[in-house]
Structures are given as C-alpha cells and as structure tokens.
Amino acid sequence: MSTSPTLTSIATAPTPASAYDESATYAAARDRSAVLDALIDEHATEDPARFRMLTGDRPTGPLHIGHYLASLRNRVRLQDKGVETFVVIADYQVITDRDSVGEMGANVQGLVLDYLAAGLDPARTTIFTHSAVPALNQLMLPFLSLVTDAELRRNPTVKDELALSDGRPLSGLLLTYPVHQAADILFCHSRIVPVGRDQLPHLEQTRAIARRFNTRYAAGHSVFPEPEALLSEVPLLLGTDGTKMSKSKGNVINLRDSADETAARIRAARTDSERRITFDPNGRPAVANLLTIAGLFLDEPPESVAERIGDGGAQGLKAVVTEAVNESLAGHRARRADLARDPAYVTSALHEGNARAGEVAERTLATVRAVMGMSY
Template sequence: MPNENSYEVAQRRSDEIRADLAKHPGSYTMLTGDRPTGRLHLGHYFGTLKGRVELQNLGVKTSVLIADYQVITDRDTTEHIQENVYNLVIDYLACGIDPDRTMIYAHSAVPAANQLMLPFLSLVSEAELQRNPTVKAEMEASGHELTGLLLTYPVHQACDILFCKGNVVPVGRDQLPHIELTRLIARRFNNRYGTVFPEVDALLSDTPLLPGLDGRKMSKSYGNAISLSTTPEETAKRIKKSQTDGERLITFDPENRPGVSGLLSTAAICTGRSEAEIADEIGMGGSGQLKALVTEAVNTYLEPIRARRREIEQNMDFVKDVLHEGNRRANEIAEATLGEIREAMGMVY
C-alpha cells in the first residue's frame, strides 16, 4: 500500500479534487500566497496566478496571502517592502483576482492568525522541522544562516492554511512536505483537543515549470524573468539580450540548448503551441527570428494585463482599500478560529 505522503498518493488525491471542483466548488477553501520580495513574473503567472483566477471563477472560497513576515526568514532587511506589497496587489487585480470574491491580506496585519503559532509549535518536534527539505533548500539558495523563523517557516504556513480552514492548497511537487506537516499539525490538534481543523490536500499544478530566458529556473534573483509590470520595450530588450548559441538551426533541446529551449517554452506557453512546432517554423531563421517571435508572443499575451495594470496604478487609494478590506475580513476569520482553539483547549476565562 503506497505511503499517504508519497507523490503518487498526492497526485491521485489532487486529480480527484480537480475532477470534483467543478461540481462542488463550495466544498473547498483554497489558500495560496507570495512573499513580497520583488515583482511577479511570467513564471508566477502561468505557475499560480492563472490557476487562482480559475478557482475563484469556479466559486471556490479563495484567499491570497501576502507573506510579508516571511521576507525576514532569510533576509536582513525589509527595504522596499511596502512598495512590493502594493505591487503584488496591483498584479493580482490586473490578472483577474476579484477582491469581492477573493480575500487579499497581509501576514503582519492579522495577529490572531500568527498567534496560532504557539499551540502549533507544541505539536511538532525539532527533528520534524529539521527534516523539512524545502527549509534546507531555502537556506542554501539564500546563503543565510538558519534563523528560528526559517526553521519554523512550515509551521507558519500551517497557520496560514488552517486559520481560514483551508482544505486545498495549490502547490508544486517541491512544496508537498509543507502540506504534509500542515496535515500532521491539524490531525495532532484534533486528536489532542477535539476536531477543529479540516483535512488538507495539495492541488498539484499541471502546468509545466516555465524556464527562464536562459533555460534555468525562472527567478527574480537570476535576472532571467519577464515581470508582468515590464514595458513592451523592456521586454524586447531583455529577450534580445538573452543568451542562445551559435547554431543557426532552431531545435528544442532543453538539456543541450537551454537558452534556445527556454525561449521556445516561453513562446509556446504564450501562444498555446508546442515548442517543436515553433522550432520547425523558424528552422534556419536563427536566434534573431526566434527572439522576434518570442517578443511578439509575450507582448501580445501580456497586453491586456498591462493595460489593466496601468489603469489600477492610477488609483492607489483603491489598491490600499482592497488590502484594508482583506485584512479586516482575515482578522474576523482568524479571531473566530482562535476562539474555537481556546474553547477546545479549555482556555476561555
């Protein structure tokens, strides 16, 4: 019998949920979010944003967290954080997140949700925290020492998911250990004090990971990403500067030709065509023709999002109102959940 925490079981459960979402959207509460460490890019859009809008439009209860406290898990400054937070809200709205149907809120503005950390930390051992592979990966990627906040990062994520009784979380395969720990915390709390929290499942993304312009993982730190807020001119410049190779014939070969293949993948996801088909069309046209095609594909795809973005940017009062209202709603939900926890633990005085 396969282990409950295996990828195969998680994938099967995810497929079952995906099939049921359209029939019973009201049975699901979804939470997802982003750290405000910079601008959102094409990889974020196809990896998560597009899916969030689809779930919202199906009628799933959706919440989007701006994880400002998590910025300091592996950084020593909060410089530009306010600007980054507001830009996240603008990107969300431009991509189709509707604040009337989706709660957008910030970590630091919801004290009751963060207070769940105290009982939750008593439910996990240090060894369980040390074993989490994503914490190790985060630490290695940032080159930062292991802070107490980074070590307990998965517990903080459990607070984010469980304060609103989230039962589905859209994640990639690498984030599954966080879902496993959240499920473990919920079960241990329910077993110890009485049932308060639901079972939590991963909704695994079926979108392939979009590589950056150089074929590596698309990342702000690698400088190989196209931000949603980038102008068409800056997009063209960035694509033009991207490294390819000296071979004239364009072929899709991610292992041996990462730069060319990264560009082909970007064009493919923006046009709905396959990489091989685009490569065949360009043939001996070389990297110049490929870059021109990618530039047009990206700018055409992003045009409506950028137009909405420019409109929203002109009304910062609205952007702030969206966040204030999301924070208010999140506080209401968090206070109610904290009340249930106190009741279950016999801590009502």
C-alpha cells in the same frame, strides 16, 4: 506559497527546496489532484467552502512571468469557477532569510496591482497580509507544540538554507517557517493548496499538524481539515540567463515591464548557435525554455512552436517569444496602469481583505481556545 518555487502556490519559500523524490507519493498526489480539478469543475459553484483555497507570495519584489504562468492565472481560473479563494501576501516571511524588510510597502502595493490586473476580484478573493492578521500568527504557538526540532530541520527548505548558510546562524523564524505556513493554510480551513512538486513536503507537514491538533487537543474531532494538493501543470521555467528564474538574479521578465523592456530582456536571453530550432530540454535547455514560455502564452505545445520557427534561428525564436509575451500581457499591463492611477482603490481592496481575513482568523482562534480549555 507564490518563488520562487512554482507554487506560487503557497507563499514563496525563502530558498529553493530540494527535489521531492518519493515518486510513488508524487504519483498518488498527481492522481488525487486530477480528481480534485474534476470535482471543482462540477461542484465549486454549489459549495465554494468545500474547495476553499489558500495561496500567496512573498513581497520581495515585482511578480514576473513565472509567477503569472505557474500560479496567478490559475488563481483567477479557480476563482472564476467558484472556488473560495484566500491570497496571503506573506510580509512576515520576508525576514526569514533577510536582514531588512526592503521596499516592503511598494512591493505589497505592486503585488495587489498585479492581482487585480490579472482578474482577482476582491469581492470574491480575500487578499491580505500576514502582519495585519494577528490571530493567524497566534496560531503558531499551539501548532509549535505539535512538531519537533528534528522534523523542522528535515524540512527541505530549512535543510537547503542550512546548507547554503556558510556558517550563518539559522534564525528561529526560518526554522519555524513550515509551521507559519501551516498557520496560513489552516486558519481559514483551506481544503486546497496549489503547489509544485517540491512543495509537497510542506503540505504534508501542515496535514500532520492538523491531524495532531485534532487528536491531542480536540479529542479526535475535526477542528482542522487536512488540506490537499492541487498540483501545477506548468514546468519549472528558467531565467533569461539559463539558470533558475529568480527576482534576485535579475533574469526575469516582470509583469510590470513595458513591451520594449520585455523585448530587450528576451533579445539578451541565452540560446545556442544551432540554426534549426528544436525542442530538446536535455540537449538545448535554454532554447527549450524559450519555446516553453512561448507555448504557455500561446496555449500550444512547444514542439509546435519550434516547428513553425524551423530554420529561423535564435533571432526568429526570440521574435516569436517577444510577440507571444507582449500580446498576451498587453491587457494585463493596461489594466495595471489604470489601477495604479487609483491608489485609494488598491489600498481599500487590501484593507477589506485584511478585515475579512481577520474575522475568519478570530473565529478560528476562538475555536482553538475553546477546545484547548483556554476560554477564560
């Protein structure tokens, strides 16, 4: 889950997770992901629940082009293929690593606006918030009985937060973040979770919780399926300053930005002094990043974009990127502006999603109580 690590995906992790270095495991996941994509193409419309998907974002600020390229437009693609889709706005997860909720209401509304503007259809995609679905959060209690303190502390996100804490105590909510994420995925019996490579350990923790619940409490019956990863093909994008793209750093191009604001951000982007534009991710990472962004919006290889710019230098590169981003997002921004003028519709879409997710969560919790002998 959404910063954010690509993946957006599962709801955005509070801090960047450590690289997932088990190459054999990653290769197997990549191969299985390709199979899943092919199966979705062939069978999603026949049996949407077979490919039920959970993904989401933390409402810590506006969505940016990294979210759009890595996850948002892929969610729309899968929805349109017939995949039954759940999108969680992980408002409770905002306080895993923050002292206040910030502008939560405005941030949630902004996310819903971008979801709808991008093409997510509230009749086909369930958009909901953590805080509105108590039965989902109640699943954390039995799930916590299935993991150890040591397992949680080995989780990459938790390890990274500990390393960066500078002596600040680790909150219980952050320590149990992987279990909350498992509840997000399992409450709706999600079969597919779009993730980036560094989110694979999170998904494996969820798979372990599903297995353990089925074994310990359900006598081996499959109450919860083990979800599978649908890996993102979008590479990790850098911000305009050449470092990791991050809302908190202000080095992003927001989906809600105007064309002029976008042009200004790209003009200020870091490049280098070489006149000839070439795609060299190792030697010229800032230039390669801009070429990658242009290529993703233009649906062509970054090498082709570089060849077309040739000796146009940084100015020519930035002109191409600006045009690619603004032309590609023009429709999104127009739809977003129209939706913003009808806040009642935006609110109703979220309320309907909350109600639908609540019904699903209550059914799941009733099953959990039954198999645990707690239906009194």
